Amino acid sequence: MQPATTVRQLTIEPLTKEAFQSFGDVIDKGASDYFMINNGSTRRYHSLAEVDVADEGGKPIISIFQATPLQYPLTVKMMERHPLGSQAFIPLLGNQYLILVAPKGDKPDPNALRAFLSNGKQGVNYHKGVWHHPVLALSDQDQFLIVDRAGEGNNCDEVYFTDDVQVDLALDSLEQAALTEAL
Numbered sequence: 202m203q204p205a206t207t208v209r210q211l212t213i214e215p216l217t218k219e220a221f222q223s224f225g226d227v228i229d230k231g232a233s234d235y236f237m238i239n240n241g242s243t244r245r246y247h248s249l250a251e252v253d254v255a256d257e258g259g260k261p262i263i264s265i266f267q268a269t270p271l272q273y274p275l276t277v278k279m280m281e282r283h284p285l286g287s288q289a290f291i292p293l294l295g296n297q298y299l300i301l302v303a304p305k306g307d308k309p310d311p312n313a314l315r316a317f318l319s320n321g322k323q324g325v326n327y328h329k330g331v332w333h334h335p336v337l338a339l340s341d342q343d344q345f346l347i348v349d350r351a352g353e354g355n356n357c358d359e360v361y362f363t364d365d366v367q368v369d370l371a372l373d374s375l376e377q378a379a380l381t382e383a384l
Protein backbone atom coordinates (compact mmCIF):
# COMPACT_ATOMS: atom_id res chain seq x y z
CA MET A 202 0.00 0.00 0.00
CA GLN A 203 1.66 3.24 -1.20
CA PRO A 204 1.69 5.77 1.70
CA ALA A 205 -0.39 8.86 1.03
CA THR A 206 1.60 11.71 -0.40
CA THR A 207 1.62 14.75 1.81
CA VAL A 208 1.79 17.78 -0.41
CA ARG A 209 2.89 21.12 0.96
CA GLN A 210 2.92 24.35 -1.00
CA LEU A 211 5.71 26.56 0.28
CA THR A 212 5.12 30.27 0.79
CA ILE A 213 8.04 32.42 -0.25
CA GLU A 214 9.02 34.90 2.46
CA PRO A 215 11.00 38.13 2.11
CA LEU A 216 14.62 37.62 3.21
CA THR A 217 15.41 39.49 6.43
CA LYS A 218 18.16 39.03 9.02
CA GLU A 219 15.58 38.32 11.68
CA ALA A 220 13.65 35.70 9.73
CA PHE A 221 16.84 33.97 8.57
CA GLN A 222 18.82 34.09 11.83
CA SER A 223 18.36 30.42 12.78
CA PHE A 224 19.73 29.37 9.38
CA GLY A 225 22.59 31.81 8.91
CA ASP A 226 23.48 35.39 8.09
CA VAL A 227 21.98 37.76 5.54
CA ILE A 228 24.75 39.77 3.88
CA ASP A 229 22.82 42.96 3.25
CA LYS A 230 24.41 46.40 3.10
CA GLY A 231 20.95 47.94 3.20
CA ALA A 232 20.29 46.50 6.66
CA SER A 233 23.77 46.94 8.16
CA ASP A 234 25.81 49.56 9.94
CA TYR A 235 29.07 50.88 8.56
CA PHE A 236 32.05 53.01 9.53
CA MET A 237 34.17 55.24 7.33
CA ILE A 238 37.66 54.19 6.18
CA ASN A 239 40.18 55.35 3.55
CA ASN A 240 40.21 58.90 4.82
CA GLY A 241 36.44 59.18 4.63
CA SER A 242 36.06 58.01 1.04
CA THR A 243 34.76 54.51 1.76
CA ARG A 244 32.07 52.91 3.91
CA ARG A 245 33.09 49.61 5.54
CA TYR A 246 30.13 47.35 6.29
CA HIS A 247 32.21 45.30 8.67
CA SER A 248 31.98 41.55 9.44
CA LEU A 249 28.54 40.87 8.00
CA ALA A 250 29.17 37.14 8.35
CA GLU A 251 31.86 34.78 9.59
CA VAL A 252 33.54 32.11 7.49
CA ASP A 253 33.43 28.97 9.64
CA VAL A 254 35.47 26.39 7.71
CA ALA A 255 38.43 25.39 9.92
CA ASP A 256 37.04 22.06 11.16
CA GLU A 257 39.32 19.12 10.22
CA GLY A 258 41.88 21.47 8.73
CA GLY A 259 39.55 23.17 6.25
CA LYS A 260 40.48 26.42 4.55
CA PRO A 261 38.32 29.16 3.05
CA ILE A 262 38.06 29.37 -0.72
CA ILE A 263 36.28 31.76 -3.05
CA SER A 264 34.48 30.45 -6.16
CA ILE A 265 31.90 31.63 -8.67
CA PHE A 266 28.72 29.68 -9.48
CA GLN A 267 26.99 30.33 -12.81
CA ALA A 268 23.52 28.83 -12.36
CA THR A 269 20.66 27.82 -14.65
CA PRO A 270 17.17 28.14 -13.10
CA LEU A 271 15.26 24.94 -12.38
CA GLN A 272 11.75 24.34 -13.69
CA TYR A 273 8.92 25.84 -11.61
CA PRO A 274 6.69 24.90 -9.87
CA LEU A 275 9.52 22.98 -8.27
CA THR A 276 8.95 19.73 -6.47
CA VAL A 277 11.66 19.71 -3.83
CA LYS A 278 13.32 16.33 -4.08
CA MET A 279 16.37 16.82 -1.87
CA MET A 280 18.22 19.00 0.57
CA GLU A 281 21.89 19.12 1.46
CA ARG A 282 24.13 20.36 4.27
CA HIS A 283 27.81 21.06 4.82
CA PRO A 284 28.69 19.56 8.22
CA LEU A 285 32.22 20.95 8.25
CA GLY A 286 31.71 24.50 7.11
CA SER A 287 29.60 27.52 6.33
CA GLN A 288 28.72 28.46 2.75
CA ALA A 289 28.06 31.98 1.53
CA PHE A 290 26.33 33.07 -1.69
CA ILE A 291 26.71 36.68 -2.84
CA PRO A 292 24.75 37.60 -6.00
CA LEU A 293 26.97 39.27 -8.60
CA LEU A 294 24.39 40.49 -11.11
CA GLY A 295 21.70 41.91 -8.84
CA ASN A 296 19.02 39.36 -9.75
CA GLN A 297 16.44 38.05 -7.32
CA TYR A 298 16.97 34.41 -6.33
CA LEU A 299 15.45 31.87 -3.98
CA ILE A 300 16.79 30.33 -0.81
CA LEU A 301 15.31 27.11 0.61
CA VAL A 302 16.38 25.95 4.05
CA ALA A 303 15.46 23.62 6.89
CA PRO A 304 16.67 23.56 10.50
CA LYS A 305 19.76 21.60 11.53
CA GLY A 306 19.14 18.01 12.52
CA ASP A 307 19.90 14.44 11.44
CA LYS A 308 17.63 14.86 8.41
CA PRO A 309 15.77 17.80 6.85
CA ASP A 310 12.18 17.97 8.08
CA PRO A 311 9.97 18.44 5.00
CA ASN A 312 7.40 20.09 7.26
CA ALA A 313 9.94 22.68 8.40
CA LEU A 314 11.18 23.90 5.02
CA ARG A 315 11.30 27.69 4.63
CA ALA A 316 11.61 29.53 1.30
CA PHE A 317 12.97 33.08 1.04
CA LEU A 318 13.37 35.56 -1.79
CA SER A 319 16.55 37.65 -2.00
CA ASN A 320 16.06 41.04 -3.64
CA GLY A 321 19.31 40.47 -5.54
CA LYS A 322 21.33 42.77 -3.31
CA GLN A 323 21.25 40.35 -0.39
CA GLY A 324 23.66 37.45 0.04
CA VAL A 325 23.30 34.60 2.50
CA ASN A 326 25.80 32.68 4.61
CA TYR A 327 24.47 29.23 5.58
CA HIS A 328 25.82 28.25 8.96
CA LYS A 329 27.60 24.91 9.28
CA GLY A 330 25.17 22.00 9.11
CA VAL A 331 22.11 23.98 8.00
CA TRP A 332 20.01 22.08 5.46
CA HIS A 333 19.57 23.97 2.21
CA HIS A 334 18.67 23.35 -1.40
CA PRO A 335 21.41 23.81 -3.99
CA VAL A 336 21.45 27.27 -5.49
CA LEU A 337 18.05 28.40 -6.84
CA ALA A 338 18.66 31.05 -9.50
CA LEU A 339 15.66 32.72 -11.12
CA SER A 340 17.59 34.39 -13.97
CA ASP A 341 19.36 32.43 -16.69
CA GLN A 342 23.12 31.98 -16.10
CA ASP A 343 22.97 33.98 -12.90
CA GLN A 344 26.26 34.39 -11.08
CA PHE A 345 27.16 34.14 -7.40
CA LEU A 346 30.38 34.60 -5.48
CA ILE A 347 30.77 31.64 -3.13
CA VAL A 348 32.81 31.55 0.07
CA ASP A 349 33.00 28.06 1.52
CA ARG A 350 35.40 25.28 2.56
CA ALA A 351 38.09 23.21 0.87
CA GLY A 352 39.74 20.39 2.78
CA GLU A 353 39.63 16.79 3.93
CA GLY A 354 36.55 14.97 5.13
CA ASN A 355 33.00 14.77 3.86
CA ASN A 356 31.50 18.23 3.68
CA CYS A 357 28.30 17.52 1.79
CA ASP A 358 25.42 15.35 3.02
CA GLU A 359 22.47 14.96 0.65
CA VAL A 360 19.06 13.64 1.68
CA TYR A 361 16.38 12.76 -0.89
CA PHE A 362 12.77 12.90 0.23
CA THR A 363 10.75 9.71 -0.07
CA ASP A 364 7.93 9.45 -2.61
CA ASP A 365 5.28 10.07 0.02
CA VAL A 366 6.50 13.59 0.63
CA GLN A 367 5.89 16.28 -1.97
CA VAL A 368 6.86 19.84 -1.26
CA ASP A 369 6.09 22.28 -4.06
CA LEU A 370 7.62 25.65 -4.56
CA ALA A 371 5.59 27.80 -6.93
CA LEU A 372 6.55 31.26 -8.00
CA ASP A 373 3.05 32.72 -7.66
CA SER A 374 3.86 33.84 -4.10
CA LEU A 375 6.99 35.66 -5.34
CA GLU A 376 5.03 38.83 -5.98
CA GLN A 377 3.68 38.72 -2.45
CA ALA A 378 7.18 38.28 -1.01
CA ALA A 379 8.63 41.00 -3.21
CA LEU A 380 5.76 43.35 -2.38
CA THR A 381 6.10 42.71 1.34
CA GLU A 382 9.83 43.31 1.11
CA ALA A 383 9.26 46.56 -0.75
CA LEU A 384 6.87 47.91 1.88
Ligand SMILES: NC(=O)N[C@@H](O)C(=O)O
Nearest residue numbers: 281288333334335336357
Ligand atom coordinates in the same frame (compact mmCIF):
# COMPACT_ATOMS: atom_id res chain seq x y z
N1 LIG B 1 27.76 21.47 -4.40
C1 LIG B 1 28.03 22.74 -4.35
O1 LIG B 1 29.17 23.18 -4.35
N2 LIG B 1 26.94 23.61 -4.27
C2 LIG B 1 25.98 23.42 -3.24
O2 LIG B 1 26.67 23.29 -2.00
C3 LIG B 1 25.00 24.55 -3.17
O3 LIG B 1 24.58 24.89 -2.04
O4 LIG B 1 24.64 25.06 -4.26
Ligand code: NI
Nearest residue numbers: 281283288335
Ligand atom coordinates in the same frame (compact mmCIF):
# COMPACT_ATOMS: atom_id res chain seq x y z
NI1 NI C 1 25.54 24.01 -0.45
